[in-house]
Every structure is written in structure tokens, then in C-alpha cells.
Amino acid sequence: MNTPLIGLISNPHSRRNRSQLAAVQRIVANHPAIHHAVTAGMEQIPAALRDFAAKGVNVLAINGGDGTTAHVFTELFEHRPFNAPPSIIILPGGTTNMNAGDAGMTGSLVKAVQRMAQWASGDSSRQAQRLKRPVLRVQAGNVASPAYGMFFGAGIIIRGIEYCHSNVHRLGIRNEIGPGIALLRSLWGMLRKEPRFAAPTPMRIGRDAHPDSTTKDVILLLVSSLDRLFLGMRPWWGQEDAPLHCTWLEKPAPRVLRLFPSLLRGRPGAFATPERGYCSHNAQEIRLWMDAGYTLDGEIHEARAADGPLTISSAGVLEFIRIR
Secondary structure, three states, X not given: OOOOOEEEEEOOOOOOHHHHHHHHHHHXXXXXXXXXXXXXXXXXXXXXXXXXXXXOOOEEEEEEOHHHHHHHHHHHHHHOOOOOOOEEEEEEOOOOOHHHHXXXXXXXXHHHHHHHHHHHOOOOOOOEEEEEEEEEEEEEOOOOOOEEEOEEEEEHHHHHHHHHHHHHHHHOOOOOHHHHXXXXXXXXXXXXXXXXXXOOEEEEEEEOOEOOOOOEEEEEEEEEOOOOOHHHOOOOOOOOOOOEEEEEEEXXXXXXXXXXXXXXXXXXXXXOOHHHOEEEEEEOEEEXXXXXXXXXXXXXXXXXXXXXXEEEEEEEEEEEEEEO
């Protein structure tokens, strides 16, 4: 790559920026290789990206949470303000920072911005690791505009997110520990048959050339282009050569609590078969028919089967930069 010219978007409402944005601004102030835009609302992102493109930016840094990243990706792929896609730096400016944990920069936000600024200045002690990741395109039936992100979930994960927002974050538990606690609480509630957690999500699942006319009682469904989720989880064991990882558990899924640690490592063992409700595939496209909530990079949406299938596909591959 030529000398980096960085466009930095900061969401002032994201968790770490509420207390650290001033420090970020001091680091990048008057930096010749960094243009900084503080976007007070998501509606300001399009203009910021067009301005960066006009300035010749070739690296786009996102300082916010996973939701901010998703909004930026949607603008990049839907309206294509750049002639050629910029490389992406994801900074740990949010609450969970799952995207940053796999394809971006981790640890302290201020230190990550310092490393980025040193790299942009040509500091040879800063090494840039370059990663390729597909981005999900999610089309909810035939009525909504597509949205983009890196992690999709349905089933008990929705209850887990709601529990995390109402019970975990208010205790001051942040980063990847919060979703881990929420996931364990959801599983425990499911095993205890608590109504909030135990009810499965009825859905039909199609993937690539494999349609399915049967409705499944799905406990948990995950689709991602990330290799690693929060707390190092890699719950994928599909063998197909395709960009999207998709894993779901459907009833009866016996021994789920006992098997869960191995499932999260992508090593399900001989017992966890599709016949027992343990399924994992890689796919080019996944189609879901359901009347239920789903999450895309932490934000919750609703799907209606009457509107047509919710289709998840690859929008394309971006290059991500992690600076050490």
C-alpha cells in the first residue's frame, strides 16, 4: 500500500468515547495523515465518507461500537462513496467490540489510536497485520433496505442481548465478559425452562442449493464472517468452502450444557449430530423464514415471514488492518 492517508470516524456516544474522545482528538489533532470526523448522529456518516473520498483517503478508521461499524459498512456497500474500497481499521471504542476483537485493534482505545498515529507517521516499530474478511449483507424480505455487518444472531441470543443491556451493563461489566455472562444466563434459563429463555424460535432455514420446507424449533442461530467471536469463541465446524459460517441448535439438542464448551471451540464431538439438533455449515447464502427478532452487530431488528425470506449473503471482502 502507498503511504496511508486515514479518515477517522468517531461516534461520540459510544461507551469509551464518552470519556476518552478528548484524548483521541488530542492525539490526531493537526496530524498530516489523519482526517478526523466526529459524527454526532448516524445520518452524518455519509457526508463524512464522501469528504474522506474527496480527500483521497485510503484507510478508514472506525472509532465506535459494532453498531457504528455496521452503519459505516452499510454506507460503503450501498452507496460506494470511494472509487476503490479503503482498508479498514476498527478501533475498540464501543462496549463489546466483537468486530475489533477478530479483525481490528484491541485493548485501550487511547493506546490503539496512538499506535495508529505512529504507524501513519511512518514509525517502523509499528507493524501492520492485514486480514481479509467478508461482510454480511442482510436483506429482510422484500420491504426493507439491506443492512451490512459481521455478526447475525437469532433465538436465545436475543434474550441474552436484552438481559445484557438491562442487567449486565448497568453493573459496569463491559467488553467481552458481558456477552459471555449473558450467554451463560440464557443457557441456564433455557435448561430451567424459564419462559423468557426456553421458548424456541420456529423458522425455516435454506442455504445455497439446499431448500428446506420444514419448520424447525431453533434454540440458537449464529451467522458470521468473523473467525472469532467474543471470549475467543469459534463455534463453527462446517466443511464447505464458502465465506459465511452458520451454526444452529434445534430441539431436542440433548446434553447441550455439557457439550457447549466443545461447541464453542468448533469441536462438537461424535454425539453432536444434525439428527440431534447440532448443525454447522459454511454457505454463500442463507435464507430464513421467521416471525422473530434478530441481531445484526448488536442492534435488534424484527423479521416477518410474510415479507419473504430474510437473506444473508456476502457483500464482498474488505481488508482490515491491525497495528501492533
